[in-house]
Amino acid sequence: MTPPRTLFAKIWERHRITDLPGGMTLMAIDRIFLHERTGAVALRGLQAAGRGVADPARAFCVMDHIVDTRPGRGDQTLMPGGQAFITDTRAAAQSTGITLFDVTDPDQGIVHVISPELGIVLPGATLIAPDSHTCTQGALGAFAWGIGSSEAEHALATGTLRVSQPRTMRVSFSGRLGAGVTPKDMAIALIARHGAAGGTGCAVEFAGDAVASLDMEGRMTLCNMAAEFGAMSALIAPDVTTIEYLKGRRYAPPGLLWGRAVKHWRSLVSDPGATFEIEIAMDAGAIEPMVSWGTSPEHSVGIGESIPASAGERALTYMGVHKGRALRGLPINAAFIGSCTNSRLSDLRRAAALLVGRRIAPGITALCVPGSTAVKRAAEAEGLDKVFTAAGFEWRESGCSMCFFAGGERFPAGARVISSTNRNFEGRQGPGIRTHIASPETVAASAIAGAIADPREFVR
């Protein structure tokens, strides 16, 4: 009998081409995804070296990071020099023959939102993108991880990557989430407890009843923030939910191949008795809605708590808060719902459910940016756009938007923002901007209250 193996080990062994001297392994890469922020550099580097893309049918590119999200957008952006990222990427994508989801493409959207939507990422596949949140896509049971531009160049040219085998970790969430508590809160609670470097260098498998009961979009939110945990990648074993989700998607296996693929995917679970280098147990039932107070995602507490006595001066000064201050009731200037963490249809629905028939507090700037053009269409078909705009939110075209600051569009200097994004680093949303990360529900509730608020008080 073969010894029990982890889900990760099964994917790893399947893709191992050869072991390289010095401890690395040459791995086959099934899917490559680029975006205009970091992808153009890789494509141009490849072309400058006189190399082509080994397998253009398995390489994809999208305009999501720099592209404008204001209605009626074209190639122009508010970022100085931003247009060149778009036009350079388009030219490089076209001349290398990879699939491009351009600015006005009906399938355009944030890379980690559209890849699952289109069935580009598949269970058991290896997928890389020069973007740290590529781990989001591990929610489908793929080994997906973020790389640098030179590695992207390597993968494009050779269809392979040189990889050091990561350590394995399993995070098991038992129990059930309480009402108003979301996968975003699970992720933040994990990082708050075990630190922003708690999963460094690990392939983290999320498991347990509380994970198995999540829908695909919730699983993506959880895996997304593995990047903030320092992990190389995140994985959730594919199950019925995964398979149902993928059925009929554009790039999912067609015809007779579907049944064969599903058979293979069903074998992708960690065998009973398989061992992980690190095991962490979390009780989902004990998790509260979480909100960050500082400048690292680990600087987070439950919504009812105060800023801890152990808080560092630097973070406190940047955030303009003090030890012992309760988070609840802290006045905000702006609210942002979007990003590859929380901009899918279910996120927008849950935020809209709180907003319906209500208005955001006077003086608050609020933005909702759907994660993909398809999400935007679906939300509009349900009338969610009307709920957001009636509440006082701006309703945008899809993209990364103000998840990060590229030099153009920004919140007012010094603004305190409640945000459904994944990073609260200094300057992440613009110089001096103070970001508090939380779930879309908490963002919506806080926008209504004009101050950080507990979403459970707004549920009807």
Next chain:
Amino acid sequence: MRPLTTVTAVAVPLLRDNIDTDAIIPSREMRTTGRSGLADGLFAGWRYQGGEGRQPNPEFVLNQPRFAGAQILLAGQNFGCGSSREHAVWALAEFGFRAVLAQSFAPIFYRNCIRNGMLPAVLGGAALAQIAATVEANPVSEQISIEVASGTISLPDGRQWHFELEAAAKTMLMEGLDEIDLTLKLRSAIEAFATRDRVERPWIYLEDL
């Protein structure tokens, strides 16, 4: 790539934890789709007054004349966390850095270093504190020497520390190798894999569907 075997140079202490790649090179400073023109934006948020413009912030260590010409950076834990942007390494390299000594590194940043001729050396907190204290007092006379082959870091007074580096990474750095060339030499193994895999997982090969 420029080989890296030894460096003897001024070191700059920046012993903070969790220095992320947005801090190393803010997104707004990545102005083109090329790999150059980034040194000016290195640590822009800290280096310039108000975090924007180009008025140097005299408080920031890199702006202090005594650290001019530094090629070695000393940092705390989890250096290079956050966004995967390789521009962080390109910016450090263009500024003149050849090595970062830190308590730990974010994995993507670490790999980006090796690919770009930058040494990421992991040292203990106590060692870093001692080196930083020595350098802080007198950066120009207390230059740090690094030897990649033996994994040694030494100070002029003879104190030495050791760092570990994977053999493959060491070779890459010391010989300035291009990984793509190395991998393309393995073409027959790659093709053999694909032939087998096409039969076992045909749905992966979109060009065949």
